[in-house]
Amino acid sequence: MHSMFNNGMTAGPVECLGHTFRNDDARREHFLKLLAEKLKDPEFRNQEGFPQGADEAILAMSDPPYYTACPNPWLRDFIACYGKPYDPCESYSREPLAIDVSVGKTDQLYKAHGYHTKVPHLAIVPSILHYTEPGDIVLDGFAGSGMTGVAAQWCGSAPAVYRHGLEMEWKTQGKPAPKWGARRVILNDLSPAATFIAANYNLPFDVDAFAKAGKQLLKDIEDEIGWMYETSHTDGKTKGKIRYTVWSEVLACASCAGEVVFTTAALDEKTHRVRDVLTCPHCGAQAKKEQMDLQFESFLDPATTQMEKRPKRVPVLIWYQVGKTAYSKKPDRDDIERVAKIALLPLPTEVPTDRLPDCQMTRVGRMKTTNSLAVHYMFLPRAAQAMGLLWRKATIHPDESIRSMLLFMVEQAIWGMSTLARYTPTHFSQVNQYLSGVFYVSSQHAECSPWYILDGKLSRLSKAFRKFNAARIAISNTGTAARLSLAEASIDYIFTDPPFGENIYYADLNLLVESWHRVKSDPIAEAIVDRVRLKGVSEYQDLMHDCFREYYRVLKPGRWMTVVFSNSRAAVWNAIQVGLQQAGFVVAEVSALNKVQGSFQQVMSTTAVKQDLVISVYKPNGGLEQRLSQRGASTESAWDFVETHLRQLPVTKHRDGELEQVVERDPRRVYDRMVAWFVRHDYPVPLSSDEFLTGLQQRDFPERDGMIFLPSQVGEYDKKRAQVEHSPQMELFVSDERSAIDWLADFLKKRPSTYQEVHPEFITQLGAGWRKHEEKPELTALLEDNFLRYQGTGPVPTQISNYLSKNFHDCRGLDKEDSHLIAKAKERWYVPDPNKAADLEQRREKSLLKEFETYRNHTGRRLREFRLEVLRAGFKAAWSQKDLQTIIKVAGKIPEVALQEDEKLLLWYDQALTLTEAGG
Numbered sequence: 028m029h030s031m032f033n034n035g036m037t038a039g040p041v042e043c044l045g046h047t048f049r050n051d052d053a054r055r056e057h058f059l060k061l062l063a064e065k066l067k068d069p070e071f072r073n074q075e076g077f078p079q080g081a082d083e084a085i086l087a088m089s090d091p092p093y094y095t096a097c098p099n100p101w102l103r104d105f106i107a108c109y110g111k112p113y114d115p116c117e118s119y120s121r122e123p124l125a126i127d128v129s130v131g132k133t134d135q136l137y138k139a140h141g142y143h144t145k146v147p148h149l150a151i152v153p154s155i156l157h158y159t160e161p162g163d164i165v166l167d168g169f170a171g172s173g174m175t176g177v178a179a180q181w182c183g184s185a186p187a188v189y190r191h192g193l194e195m196e197w198k199t200q201g202k203p204a205p206k207w208g209a210r211r212v213i214l215n216d217l218s219p220a221a222t223f224i225a226a227n228y229n230l231p232f233d234v235d236a237f238a239k240a241g242k243q244l245l246k247d248i249e250d251e252i253g254w255m256y257e258t259s260h261t262d263g264k265t266k267g268k269i270r271y272t273v274w275s276e277v278l279a280c281a282s283c284a285g286e287v288v289f290t291t292a293a294l295d296e297k298t299h300r301v302r303d304v305l306t307c308p309h310c311g312a313q314a315k316k317e318q319m320d321l322q323f324e325s326f327l328d329p330a331t332t333q334m335e336k337r338p339k340r341v342p343v344l345i346w347y348q349v350g351k352t353a354y355s356k357k358p359d360r361d362d363i364e365r366v367a368k369i370a371l372l373p374l375p376t377e378v379p380t381d382r383l384p385d386c387q388m389t390r391v392g393r394m395k396t397t398n399s400l401a402v403h404y405m406f407l408p409r410a411a412q413a414m415g416l417l418w419r420k421a422t423i424h425p426d427e428s429i430r431s432m433l434l435f436m437v438e439q440a441i442w443g444m445s446t447l448a449r450y451t452p453t454h455f456s457q458v459n460q461y462l463s464g465v466f467y468v469s470s471q472h473a474e475c476s477p478w479y480i481l482d483g484k485l486s487r488l489s490k491a492f493r494k495f496n497a498a499r500i501a502i503s504n505t506g507t508a509a510r511l512s513l514a515e516a517s518i519d520y521i522f523t524d525p526p527f528g529e530n531i532y533y534a535d536l537n538l539l540v541e542s543w544h545r546v547k548s549d550p551i552a553e554a555i556v557d558r559v560r561l562k563g564v565s566e567y568q569d570l571m572h573d574c575f576r577e578y579y580r581v582l583k584p585g586r587w588m589t590v591v592f593s594n595s596r597a598a599v600w601n602a603i604q605v606g607l608q609q610a611g612f613v614v615a616e617v618s619a620l621n622k623v624q625g626s627f628q629q630v631m632s633t634t635a636v637k638q639d640l641v642i643s644v645y646k647p648n649g650g651l652e653q654r655l656s657q658r659g660a661s662t663e664s665a666w667d668f669v670e671t672h673l674r675q676l677p678v679t680k681h682r683d684g685e686l687e688q689v690v691e692r693d694p695r696r697v698y699d700r701m702v703a704w705f706v707r708h709d710y711p712v713p714l715s716s717d718e719f720l721t722g723l724q725q726r727d728f729p730e731r732d733g734m735i736f737l738p739s740q741v742g743e744y745d746k747k748r749a750q751v752e753h754s755p756q757m758e759l760f761v762s763d764e765r766s767a768i769d770w771l772a773d774f775l776k777k778r779p780s781t782y783q784e785v786h787p788e789f790i791t792q793l794g795a796g797w798r799k800h801e802e803k804p805e806l807t808a809l810l811e812d813n814f815l816r817y818q819g820t821g822p823v824p825t826q827i828s829n830y831l832s833k834n835f836h837d838c839r840g841l842d843k844e845d846s847h848l849i850a851k852a853k854e855r856w857y858v859p860d861p862n863k864a865a866d867l868e869q870r871r872e873k874s875l876l877k878e879f880e881t882y883r884n885h886t887g888r889r890l891r892e893f894r895l896e897v898l899r900a901g902f903k904a905a906w907s908q909k910d911l912q913t914i915i916k917v918a919g920k921i922p923e924v925a926l927q928e929d930e931k932l933l934l935w936y937d938q939a940l941t942l943t944e945a946g947g
């Protein structure tokens with residue numbers, strides 16, 4: 028398959044950033060020299076997010092200008108050379124697109140290099156095709172292993188069968204055919220370990236030469252250290268090749284102080300399970316593992332030349348092969364002597380001896396109790412010899428791109444050869460059986476041989492990359508997404524998968540690999556919740572806000588960003604939402620893809636389960652911003668926002684042949700987005716919610732099935748609606764007063780009911796998902812404040828008469844003033860029409876503000892229970908009076924978590940804080 032870009036793998040002249048070089052080596056040499064000079068500049072090195080590492084180490088990892096293991100000085104040149112300047116007259120229009128991030132998890136290329144929380148490239152491809160054209164520039168600032176780059180390249184190199192499949196799929200969805208062709212891409216990550224993976228995924232190399240070099244490397248180390256992994260077969264003559272050795276920790280019996288080998292005492296050979304209670308082989312006493320002390324032995328730490336302690340571990344089982352057949356045995360005297368001999372060898376210089384910092388990952392997972400203080404403590408002597416040799420052999424390969432790929436392969440053995448590799452007898456393979464996302468040192472360790480881990484890896488890598496021919500169209504940068512040296516309005520689309528609060532400590536975890544490269548992440552700039560580094564949710568929100576602001580700056584107006592997000596905590600979700608809106612983005616769609624796990628509303632609630640969300644946001648086009656700055660916060664600018672926003676929203680959404688509610692078209696949601704827009708521009712909100720509701724009527728924004736449209740959109744909706752049987756259903760999950768009102772509105776719309784009828788149904792909604800500090804409302808008050816009751820005078824309201832005549836035989840076709848109908852309709856609650864609703868809203872707002880006064884005047888301890896609706900109304904009113912102190916003062920009276928868990932309160936509060944801190 029031909030790509031539109033030359034991948035530079037042929038000998039001879041190459042083009043790079045507008046220059047032509049004799050060959051690719053000359054290109055590399057030229058830019059390495061420039062990078063070496065740049066690294067001497069203290070200002071360059073002082074940048075926020077700059078990784079920790081010596082010049083030589085950074086240069087050794089880098090392949091400039093395509094990849095630098097530090098901030099990349101050529102990002103601007105890349106854009107200047109290959110990008111298109113922003114043109115306000117260019118017509119560009121897209122609807123938001125939700126993708127399924129679980130697609131492609133079994134793909135070989137996806138699995139070619141592991142990384143925490145990878146998003147498969149095949150999940151990203153449709154998104155890039157949808158939002159961009161060939162040659163456009165895509166950015167991912169939290170790129171991790173660079174799957175966005177692979178996806179951008181895949182758009183140009185996808186095989187015919189893939190193209191055909193996607194074209195058919197889009198055709199059935201009524202979408203125009205995708206425009207195939209690679210897109211250029213900028214990949215950034217704070218972690219050098221991540222960008223090294225990303226760069227190697229995205230740069231071309233000679234796969235055959237790599238496969239050959241990989242084989243040779245594995246053979247060379249076999250020639251040198253094969254003897255370390257030999258063992259005698261049961262016939263006493265044949266030599267077996269060890270696949271892995273199981274090491275067990277040794278404990279001391281609490282009764283007799285005799286040594287208890289954990290695996291021998293705990294492992295049930297039949298079930299392969301570990302017993303809870305261990306029996307001492309010396310005195311027969313029984314105890315749990317936790318009741319016994321771990322035994323330590325002394326050793327001379329070559330890094331400090333001090334005597335140190337490490338857990339006493341003994342080999343208990345060897346799995347080996349003779350030919351292709353696998354056998355197991357208990358270690359014999361020769362085996363023990365062999366490991367003792369290896370332990371006397373000097374530590375290879377390649378093995379890092381860095382002390383591990385005090386961080387969350389070294390505080391958990393038995394890292395402290397096993398005294399795992401430094402990187403070299405995490406490798407048993409034989410594994411240290413093997414890993415050191417693998418690294419040495421890879422780094423001395425003369426060809427730069429092959430050398431890089433050899434390291435790409437070899438570094439994948441680091442976790443699997445360290446003491447993090449657990450022995451899991453219930454699994455057939457012991458390769459990479461470490462716990463992911465944490466450092467955890469198990470009591471039983473499977474010390475694997477390099478060939479056991481890498482033989483298969485090498486052939487899988489060669490196979491995967493043979494099918495994927497990277498071009499030189501990606502550029503990788505190592506630094507913080509908060510400071511990208513890119514020009515304003517230069518990017519056509521952003522796809523990004525940021526850290527999700529406290530899920531994964533990337534910088535801590537990547538230390539293990541980065542210490543081998545001798546270049547490490549700057550943890551200060553890391554956008555996560557990190558207990559040890561004192562980053563709470565609000566610090567996380569600030570860090571994310573900085574990154575989103577940078578995204579906003581570099582994205583072209585009118586263009587889109589897709590944020591993939593996975594977390595169950597409402598506070599973290601709100602931090603993301605507020606960060607996005609404060610940066611200036613407008614949220615157009617939030618999709619929860621995995622329906623099995625819970626509905627969208629559940630995701631937003633505090634008790635939610637973990638969910639993958641896809642958030643589609645756009646940077647409003649220049650016109651809207653300009654008009655706002657000319658007009659200021661006027662009614663007209665509010666309606667201008669509403670119109671522009673509705674234009675960006677999808678008209679319909681389908682799932683399994685049914686129409687789905689477009690949540691963002693809900694008038695309340697549109698109102699919230701409008702409010703956020705003005706708040707973020709430091710303007711008062713020009714419309715109250717009742718003015719908004721009446722305005723919708725007067726200004727001809729047609730409503731269908733609880734959603735609002737532009738007149739130009741409604742025809743399309745009606746057409747699609749006529750093709751399906753059911754109207755789209757709103758998903759409602761009651762967690763606070765607001766959602767309780769929404770639930771009631773939905774219920775009463777379908778079924779105008781008396782208090783007695785609605786009460787039992789309502790009660791079932793106020794379950795476990797109710798927010799902790801939110802006062803539970805009385806049904807009567809909710810009904811009175813938000814709905815109308817037919818009291819039996821005058822004609823029966825249409826909503827009730829329609830319902831009765833449809834559902835009761837005896838009411839069919841009766842006149843609205845018929846006494847039977849009136850009797851049946853009496854005392855039923857129903858949803859007011861928009862004019863009436865605006866009146867009610869006004870009345871309700873008044874009473875909310877009255878109650879807010881009592882909050883404001885509350886003295887003494889913090890408010891433990893309150894109404895979020897009161898706080899929201901109060902904050903909004905204070906904002907419009909520029910009374911920022913009230914917002915800050917009242918916010919101080921409620922628990923921090925309640926603030927963080929409410930997107931609207933958080934928005935006002937944060938903006939108030941920012942302005943007061945700035946002296947505004």
Ligand SMILES: C[S@@+](CC[C@H](N)C(=O)[O-])C[C@H]1O[C@@H](n2cnc3c(N)ncnc32)[C@H](O)[C@@H]1O
Binds near residue numbers: 142527
């Ligand atoms: C969820 S992961 C991305 C994984 C990626 N989607 C993949 O497929 O490999 C988030 C990444 O953000 C990075 N990160 C954390 N803080 C950052 C910052 N301030 N700037 C840039 N990257 C950051 C982490 O190092 C991590 O690699």
